Amino acid sequence: MNYLDTVVQGVLLGGLYALFAAGLSLVFGIMRLVNLAHGDLIVLAAYLLLITASVLGLSPFVAAAAVAPLMFGIGWLLQRHVLGRTLGADILPPLLVTFGLSIALQNALLQGFSADSRRLNSGALATASIDLGPVSVGVLPLLTFASAIVVIIALNQLFYRTELGRAFRATSDDADTARLMGIQPQRIFSGATAIAMLVVTIAALYLGTRANFDPSIGPARLIYAFEAVIIGGLGSLWGTLAGGITIGLAQTIGAAINPEWQILSGHIAFLLVLLLKPRGLFPRAFD
Amino acid sequence: MRYSIQTSTRFSRVSLALAVAMVFMLALLPAYASRGLLQDMFFILTMLTLAQFWNLLAGYGGLLSIGQQAFVGVGGYAMFALVILHGWDPLAAVAVAGCAALLVSIPMGFFSFRLHGAYFAIGTWVLAEVLRLLVAQFKALGGGTGTSLPRAATRNLWGADWVKEVFDVKSAAARDILAYWLALALAAAAIAGIYYLLRSKQGLALSAVRDNAEVARSVGVNAHRLKWQIFLASAFGTGITGALIYLQKARISPDAAFSVTDWTAYIIFIVVIGGIGTIEGPILGVLVFYLLQSLLADYGSWYLLSLGVAGITVMLFAPRGLWGLISDRTGVQCFPIRRLLVQHSNKTGENSVRNHH
Numbered sequence: 001m002n003y004l005d006t007v008v009q010g011v012l013l014g015g016l017y018a019l020f021a022a023g024l025s026l027v028f029g030i031m032r033l034v035n036l037a038h039g040d041l042i043v044l045a046a047y048l049l050l051i052t053a054s055v056l057g058l059s060p061f062v063a064a065a066a067v068a069p070l071m072f073g074i075g076w077l078l079q080r081h082v083l084g085r086t087l088g089a090d091i092l093p094p095l096l097v098t099f100g101l102s103i104a105l106q107n108a109l110l111q112g113f114s115a116d117s118r119r120l121n122s123g124a125l126a127t128a129s130i131d132l133g134p135v136s137v138g139v140l141p142l143l144t145f146a147s148a149i150v151v152i153i154a155l156n157q158l159f160y161r162t163e164l165g166r167a168f169r170a171t172s173d174d175a176d177t178a179r180l181m182g183i184q185p186q187r188i189f190s191g192a193t194a195i196a197m198l199v200v201t202i203a204a205l206y207l208g209t210r211a212n213f214d215p216s217i218g219p220a221r222l223i224y225a226f227e228a229v230i231i232g233g234l235g236s237l238w239g240t241l242a243g244g245i246t247i248g249l250a251q252t253i254g255a256a257i258n259p260e261w262q263i264l265s266g267h268i269a270f271l272l273v274l275l276l277k278p279r280g281l282f283p284r285a286f287d
Numbered sequence: 288m289r290y291s292i293q294t295s296t297r298f299s300r301v302s303l304a305l306a307v308a309m310v311f312m313l314a315l316l317p318a319y320a321s322r323g324l325l326q327d328m329f330f331i332l333t334m335l336t337l338a339q340f341w342n343l344l345a346g347y348g349g350l351l352s353i354g355q356q357a358f359v360g361v362g363g364y365a366m367f368a369l370v371i372l373h374g375w376d377p378l379a380a381v382a383v384a385g386c387a388a389l390l391v392s393i394p395m396g397f398f399s400f401r402l403h404g405a406y407f408a409i410g411t412w413v414l415a416e417v418l419r420l421l422v423a424q425f426k427a428l429g430g431g432t433g434t435s436l437p438r439a440a441t442r443n444l445w446g447a448d449w450v451k452e453v454f455d456v457k458s459a460a461a462r463d464i465l466a467y468w469l470a471l472a473l474a475a476a477a478i479a480g481i482y483y484l485l486r487s488k489q490g491l492a493l494s495a496v497r498d499n500a501e502v503a504r505s506v507g508v509n510a511h512r513l514k515w516q517i518f519l520a521s522a523f524g525t526g527i528t529g530a531l532i533y534l535q536k537a538r539i540s541p542d543a544a545f546s547v548t549d550w551t552a553y554i555i556f557i558v559v560i561g562g563i564g565t566i567e568g569p570i571l572g573v574l575v576f577y578l579l580q581s582l583l584a585d586y587g588s589w590y591l592l593s594l595g596v597a598g599i600t601v602m603l604f605a606p607r608g609l610w611g612l613i614s615d616r617t618g619v620q621c622f623p624i625r626r627l628l629v630q631h632s633n634k635t636g637e638n639s640v641r642n643h644h
Contacts, residue, residue, distance in 0.1 A: 036353075036408070082603065085603055092345060092351055097602045099552070099555060099598075100596070104591075107588035108592050111588045223409065223416065
């Protein structure tokens with residue numbers, strides 16, 4: 001076993017998990033809503049990329065430019081007409097509705113695309129790698145990690161440097177007072193879910209180009225995203241990246257010892273953090 | 288003026304008597320029914336029991352678990368382990384399997400209660416996944432591919448000879464009859480137990496916590512301990528039911544026994560469509576679920592797709608489910624858990640209901 005290689009692969013895999021988690025974290029941070037269909041929405045975006053890329057004969061990276069506004073619209077409508085109706089003091093309605101959505105999406109995709117494994121064809125990029133002395137690193141994993149960092153920087157800039165971000169934070173702190181200041185919480189929530197769907201599109205792009213996907217894999221992506229958010233600590237996007245890296249490292253190290261232990265090691269790392277630091281490694285929010 | 292508190296109505300006393308009569312009639316079903324009908328009834332009754340326990344957690348305790356499959360799987364596997372590795376009679380093993388699920392629920396609760404609100408839900412799901420992956424490592428019980436109950440064990444169940452003689456059936460049918468009776472007893476005990484709990488002081492405390500946690504705490508309700516208690520009770524009941532389900536299936540694998548679709552998604556839809564937070568809801572829900580399944584089972588993913596859409600529609604437009612719609616229109620409650628303050632007027636002898644709570 002090449003230790004350095006395992007560690008590098010694990011860290012880069014963490015970038016993918018951080019991309020899965022960023023959208024989940026964004027929506028939770030602003031409206032305290034945990035979207036149980038988050039993983040299935042990533043898979044939906046991957047299928048939209050697959051259709052666009054194959055029908056128009058485009059590279060999936062170009063297709064993403066077309067799918068992103070579509071997902072943005074889906075997010076807006078979903079929040080406006082479905083999720084928004086469930087928000088309130090009771091946590092059960094949003095969870096039950098998004099759980100129903102998760103099952104419905106999985107089976108709609110199964111009906112539309114069958115259970116066959118698919119992959120987004122990224123041409124020569126799929127196998128390209130860069131030699132970095134002792135280790136050789138795939139270009140795709142490197143791009144994934146770089147994209148995760150860009151997404152996190154962009155979201156942080158949005159939150160802390162723009163008027164929209166101020167409205168996000170105000171609504172998150174106190175929706176009623178924000179309304180008094182002329183902010184429409186419903187529009188803010190729709191905007192947040194729509195932006196989360198842009199991140200979901202980016203996550204789907206790397207999910208689909210790096211490995212095979214089929215309609216059933218959504219819930220597992222939700223679980224990895226959730227673990228990354230909890231490990232990182234609620235409310236911190238850089239923490240979420242650290243959480244993703246923790247899961248990625250645990251999985252690659254586990255797999256290097258015994259391939260059957262890959263997924264299990266990720267979960268155990270999560271449980272260890274929950275045991276030792278129940279509020280995560282970099283907690284910011286109380287909730 | 289005198290006041291008294293009533294927790295029953297005339298209608299509820301009639302419906303309670305009807306429910307008891309119904310259980311007795313169902314107990315006699317094996318004398319008339321075909322084996323296919325008994326198997327369908329077994330399915331309905333076990334799903335009903337699982338739904339009642341999930342409803343106890345989510346509908347009354349506000350604890351949304353997506354990890355019920357953990358207890359079904361642990362119950363089923365504990366029963367298989369006792370039978371295959373220790374030579375127990377499967378019926379005895381079913382009872383002990385509930386204790387195994389109870390034991391597993393202690394560390395599970397320890398981890399999941401560290402997560403608040405919505406994250407509790409995904410936490411239970413992760414833990415169920417961990418258990419599935421761990422059980423798949425257990426080679427003595429077939430690892431990832433699973434295993435079957437030895438035929439000798441399922442043929443010589445306690446009481447099977449008597450059933451064979453009385454009903455004049457073969458041993459496979461005798462096993463179905465025994466499993467059906469157990470499922471009936473379990474469903475009746477679950478409903479009676481939950482009904483009793485909800486009408487007790489603990490039940491009142493539970494609804495107080497659900498309605499307003501802070502106020503409940505201010506009058507001395509220990510919400511944390513209550514939540515633990517129903518979490519453990521629900522694990523025990525779900526574990527026994529899981530063991531019984533796998534006694535009847537006689538074959539187990541990690542993917543089937545820890546399936547989130549079979550043991551949690553279906554259960555959630557049963558409760559949500561029937562009416563969450565009521566005892567009547569899951570009963571109505573399981574009948575709707577069975578009907579839908581009989582009608583749509585051949586259409587594969589359309590079936591689950593329509594269940595998902597039905598669940599979303601109910602949550603958005605009738606969050607108290609079908610039973611909520613019926614109850615609102617007619618005011619009927621078969622299993623009332625509200626306390627009614629009744630005023631007895633000394634002179635006229637007229638009673639009037641003052642307060643609902």
